[in-house]
Amino acid sequence: MLSTKNLSPRQIAAINAASISILVAIANFIFIGSWWVALLTLIILYTVAYFLILFFLQQFIYRRIKLIYKFIYQTKASKKEEVYYKYIIPHKSIDEVSEDVEKWAAQKSDEIEILKKNEAYRKEFLQNLAHEFKTPIFAVQGYVDTLLNGAMENPDVRKRFLENTARNVERLVHLMNDLDEISKLERGEQILYKQNFVIQDLIKELYESLSIKLTEKHIRTSIKKGCEAPVTVFADKEKVRQVLINLIDNARKYGKIEGNIVASVYKTEGDRVLVEISDDGIGIEKEHLPRIFERFYRTDKGRSRDKGGAGLGLAICKHIIEAHGQAMHVRSTPDVGTTIGFTLEKKKDL
Structure with missing residues (x-):
């Protein structure tokens, strides 16, 4: 029994043309009673119907599937790609096209997951970066404000606050140096001896x-x-x-x-x-x-x-x-x- 699952446009055209031409040939034989007229009708009608159905079917599939493939690949078709769309795609079964679309959808789904993970990583990185900078900066700000508001008059407090300020500035410098080193390593700018x-x-x-x-x-x-x-x-x-x-x-x-x-x-x-x-x-x-x-x-x-x-x-x-x-x-x-x-x-x- 013929499977209709993976029919090509040519097979669809042949089946439909055969169905039409056989029915018309049978009708001619019944009403005219001439078998050679019925046979001639069968051959001529099958040939005409086959090419007409195939032409319009290919045009329909070509136009629709061309749009699908252009959407999938998101590129402007070159002359070579236009030939592919015109002569290769119409011969693909709907199941083959569906498989291509499913593969594309799976790929896009994977890309979306990667983007989500990267976005989550980016947010977490920025939060951590802000925290690492915020802690010493707020500490320095607090010590400086306290000194400016009168604590400078006390030598012991002034020395202790300036030492604490220096430690936090040093922490910021180390942080900046570490980030700069990572950036250079990522860009391949660190020369290895x-x-x-x-x-x-x-x-x-x-x-x-x-x-x-x-x-x-x-x-x-x-x-x-x-x-x-x-x-x-x-x-x-x-x-x-x-x-x-x-x-x-x-x-x-x-x-x-x-x-x-x-x-x-x-x-x-x-x-x-x-x-x-x-x-x-x-x-x-x-x-x-x-x-x-x-x-x-x-x-x-x-x-x-x-x-x-x-x-x-x-x-x-x-x-x-x-x-x-x-x-x-x-x-x-x-x-x-x-x-x-x-x-x-x-x-x-x-």
Whole structure:
């Protein structure tokens, strides 16, 4: 049995022309009684009806579907596209056109979802940015107003307020520098000065330089057993230093008293080295993990703000590592600890 689901315009024209010509031929045979007249009528009428129906059907489909495809692609048709609309589209079944429209609708739906997420991210980013600037600016304004309203006469108050003002101005300067650095990294304007260096030596150096802060919480630092053998990487040493300082300092901030910070270095397959910094601190909830590298994102806004910083550190780290053509990752379990790692290129023969 002939399926009417995916009929082409030619098939529709043939079926309709056959139906009309057969009925007229039968009528001629009944009333005239001549089979050759009926056969001649059948052939002539079928031919004429077929081409007439096909012509008008193609014109109808061409005009309607052309508008649909122009709406889908939202472009002015070139001569090649006009040929496609005129000769290819009319041969498509309605189901094929419907499938094209459904694909377009699904694509647009995905684009709308992405736009909604980007809009939500933009609003959240602007709110966080406004908050980060508002806090030190209001503090500076309060200190200056108090000084201008008579507090300058008291030397102790004047000194304390000016020191607090200087700290808040310094916070604003750091915030602006961090945002400027992220912008340059995103635009690819930060030049990387790559060199070969032993990554374990840099980690030990940073453990030493941060030792005063680490001893405040009696945190022990180490390189994981089996990872002590020197591994040379090819990267911008100062940029990697910046990344490691941020990761070690975060491990200190959110690590427990008398806890541990452990660095691991692994040679992976190919030309990469994996570097990880682990702590046994408070950890991060699963729902926060995909977003911790976003600008200003905090897993616990109040607690994180008390720890200091503007929430830009991990975002800068991510951009630095991506500028090297590498990637960052995070693993964490609440009350167990967090591991943040990144890859670097292996030693290169210069």
